[in-house]
Amino acid sequence: YRVCFSFLPCSTFYFVKKTRISCKSVHNRMWWRPTMPKHLPLPLGPWTPGCMDIMSGYGPNSTFFRLYYPSAFSNKENNASKxxxxxxxxxxxxxxxxxxNSWSSLIKLVVWFYGGEPxxxxxxxxxxxxxxxxxPVVIFSHGFGATRFISSTIxxxxxxxxxxxxxxxxKDTSACATYYYNTEEDRNHDNRIWIPHKK
Structure with missing residues (x-):
């Protein structure tokens, strides 16, 4: 993996892997299309946004952020399998x-009742x-109890x-949750050290 943006030093960052779903490419942008999964609002710009998680280094002082960027694909080439x-x-x-001050099972039930996580x-x-x-670069700093993905639509x-x-x-306990890796081996085996939220 390499970070190919000129404003990021390539040698100091690595990517955090994600799991994808399988679904057909999105050619018809109508929300009622049955093959399209439940999703957040589709972006309106000329390019399909790309996204990745980047963490710098190891330990609790490492930097963790989600990067959104214009991809090489037009907005009509947005592939739902990714x-x-x-x-x-x-x-x-x-x-x-x-x-x-609620139960996580209750929130999961509400999400399920709504139709599943978008x-x-x-x-x-x-x-x-x-x-x-x-x-041009925009940096988001989430509010108290939020996360790197809370402003996904924006x-x-x-x-x-x-x-x-x-x-x-x-990673100062202001996020609802976050994590880090102590070593490269931990990252390779996805052994996360979680930092819980503190009020």
Whole structure:
């Protein structure tokens, strides 16, 4: 893996892998199309947004953020097989539940009743747009009890118009949950050290 944006030092970052779903490409952007999974609002810009998680180094002082960027695909080439779930781990749901003094099982039940967790209509690790120019950069800092993916819709929309958006996930216990890896071996085996939210 390599980070190919000129504003990021390639040698100091690595990618956090994600699980994808299988679904047909999105050619018809109508919300009622039966082959399209439940999803957040589709971005309106000329490019399909790409997305990836990036963590710098190891340990609790490492930097963790979700990067949205314009991909090499037009908005009509948004491939739903590369979409991903809005919440990447149940620990985040548990953190949200703790924040509102509720049970995580209750929140999961509400999500299930609503129709399941929505997908994010950005292509995971898609090839970035190459047009010989630097992307204007936007940095998001989530609020108390939030996460790097809480502003997914805004991040995608800006990316679809040519912005690179870094949504930080803080490790100072202000996030509803977050994690880090102690070593490269831990990362390779996905042995996460979780940092819970503290009010």
């Amino acid at each position: 979409w991903y779930k809005w919440s990447p781990h149940e620990k985040y749901i548990e953190g949200f539940a703790q924040l509102v 997908m994010v209509p950005a292509m995971w690790e898609a090839q970035p747009l190459k047009h010989g120019k630097k992307f 991040g995608m929309e800006l990316a679809s118009w040519g912005y690179a958006v870094a949504s930080i996930e803080h």
